[in-house]
Amino acid sequence: MSLRTRMPSFALAILLTLAALLPAAAPLRAQVEHPDQITYPPLPKIEIPTPERVVLDNGMVVMLIEDHELPLVKATALIKTGERYDPADKIGLGSLAGEVLRTGGTENLAAADLDDFLESRAATIESSTQEDSGRVTMSCLKGDLPDVLKVFADVLRHPAYAQDRIDVALTSARADVSRQNDQPQTIVFRELRKVVYGADSPYAEVPTYATLAAISRQDLVDWHARYFHPDRVILGLVGDFDSAQVLEQVRQVFGDWPKSDGLDLPKVGYRTEPTPGVFVADKGDVTQTNIAMGTLGIRRDDPDYYAARVLNEVLSGSMTSRLMAEVRTKRGLAYGVTGRVGTGWDRPGMTLVWTSTKAASTDETIQVLLDQINAVRGDRPPTAEEVAEAKNALLSSFVFGVDSRADVLNQQLTLEYFGYPLDRIAVFRDRIDAVTVDDVRRVAREDLHPDQFSIVVVGPTDQFGGDLSKFGTVHKLDISIPQPPQERAEVTEESAAKAGKLLDAAVTAAGGADHLAAVQALETTSQATLQTPMGKTTLTVKVLRVYPGELRQELDTPMGQMVMVVAPDDAFMVTPQGTVPMPGSRADRTRKDLWRDPLSLLKAYAAGGDDVSATATGSDTVDGTAVELVEVAIQGTVTTAAIDPANGHVVQLRYQDTGPQGAPGAVQEDYSDFREVDGLTYPFQNVTTFNGEEVSSVAVQDVAVNPEVPEGTFARPDPAD
Secondary structure, three states: OOOOOOOOOHHHHHHHHHHOOOOOOOOOHHHHOOHHHHHOOOOOOOOOOOEEEOOOOOOOOOEEEEOOOOOOOEEEEEEEEHHEEEOOOOOOHHHHHHHHHHHHEEOOOHHHHHHHHOOOOOOOOEEEOOOOOOOEEEEEEEEHHHHHHHHHHHHHHOOOOOHHHHHHHHHHHHHHHOOHHHHHHHHHHHHHHHHHHOOOOOOOOOOOOHHHOOOOOHHHHHHHHHOHHHHHEEEEEOOOOOOHHHHHHHHHHOOOOOOOHHHHHHOOOOOOOOOOOEEEEOOOOOEEOOOOEEEOOOOOOOOOOOHHHHHHHHHOOOOOHHHHHHHHHHOOOOOOEEEEEEEOOOOOOOOEEEEEEHHHHHHHHHHHHHHHHHOOOOOOOOOOOHHHHHHHHHHHHHHOOOOOOHHHHHHHHHHHHHOHHHHHOOOOOHHHOOHHHHHHHHHHHHHHHHHOOOOEEEEHHHHHHOHHHOOOOEEEEEOOOOOOOOOOOOOOOOHHHHHHHHHHHHHHHOHHHHHHOOEEEEEEEEEEEEEOEEEEEEEEEEEEEEOOOEEEEEEEEEHHHHEEEEEEEEEEEEEEEEOEEEHHHHHHHHEEEEOOHHHHHHHHHHHHOOOEEEEEEEEEEEEEEEEEOOOOOOOOEEEEEEEEEOOOOOOEEEEEEEEOOOOEEEEEEEEEEEEEEOOOOEEEEEEEEEEOEEEEEEEEEEEEOOOOOOOOOOOOOOOOO
């Protein structure tokens, strides 16, 4: 044998070993000529661990599964409550109370001490409230279980609801309200729930500034007292423990917790009749349309549940499913698409078809979606091959939901919570396997009702292709966010007259009414020091105002120049990565803020008009200087100006607005260093605070009155440039 053909000894040894392991008659007889000829053995039986279930004397249900793989213990408590039980005037209460249950500390352990206790043991306790339940979870090392379990019980039984932690949670909740319209997908699902379940249904209501403002600490305390009782709690523990020993520990910390007086949960209503039609929300700061259509679905205890699961796989379970193949692969109308019969635990779920497409394809995409739904329940019902593939996908993926004892326990807790048989997991594969082609076809006919679909469309309506009225009556949705309640000062003849004198003096001090009217544009160049999460940073900022409604702001940052433009019919940002639409909430705030600088305010007042009003509200001091306060409303935007009566300068503006994190609060702008520029008196220093904390300081370096404004200054850049 030549060196070229000599086989290394280790490779030869491997081949000989493999040959010895092969069946004696392996050869060509076992090979197949086509993948369809491949046969597979039946799926192995999966052993689903059954938790030990014990009911304590006080009614608490305890479920235990031992798992000795790692020295860890996890616990989950489900509490019979939920966001759906919030009073209509205090939407957000359940979510807030669920969050601060843990973050607010306990009556025996202050919030900071609770944080330190858990951190020192690498343990966690978390709490939250979902739509239909409350949840408190715990994890810890095996050796720390006795101590951590005591604190876990303390959180469940004796939350302190510290006011400072409530304030933090409320700030975050208000920020969420301010961002409700930033993402079109969020809007389309929210509005579909309103149309399907009813705008007044707890399944569709969302927090507002007003409902959050109505929530007090006592409301959280009362919420806990109403819902948190042992006979309303299902507690599950999984981990490295002896069940008898842990059960005794559970009795020690929860056994003396008195049960409730049998209080029933409030009834939750929803619309039961379909509301067909087209419901359109205009969102001009995006280029795509989000489309969601649906109606009421079924409950999980419905006999059709398992066939519906198979149908859902046929519709959109994979890249080769009906909707994906037609909408994405064949027509290229969307990147993703979903279609399913909705299922709920104790109420009907929401049957849903959703996708996102370019605005010009809106009507075409709706038509394709409806055609596919009609086809699957009509002339192109699910085939035997589609049903077989769907069932195989469900059966094959089943193992990933039960591959840990913790996953199994979580599912068992949910079944217990909603009153379903605990063997539902164990029989799932048999029930799916028993679904027939006829079952799936029948469910498609009986549970998919495209003629009843509410079709919600969110996008730039001026770019929509086609006439949406061919799909039903078109309704315009109002998705504006109701602003925080704001108390207005009383206007009397005397207060209005005093406000007029003070503002007249301020107009004169600024240069006079004629001079202010002649200011059509103003450009400033400044050094701005901004407070960011990483600390203070100083940037060069150039701002161009063309009155009354156009703004261009340029910032020179370490990452490159950033430009923000707001015009009456557009709002966008230009970044080093490209041009992006400005989120609607931010654009709305910026347009309001155009009236909130001394020059804009005084120009509007001097020009007069029915949309401008003012009233004197009293006296105060600013940096030791006596000032008079005037509340000015311009097109519904309310600002309080502090005017120095000695010289007429507007030295401070106060108003309610959203802060750096998106939550509303008190804004204060202090002005100083007034200088004359081309007959205009202008402040060269401005310090802004939000809720008493400084957020920016601006030192103006140059002011240009009526500068030349090149054509296209406020136009969105051409992507080709």
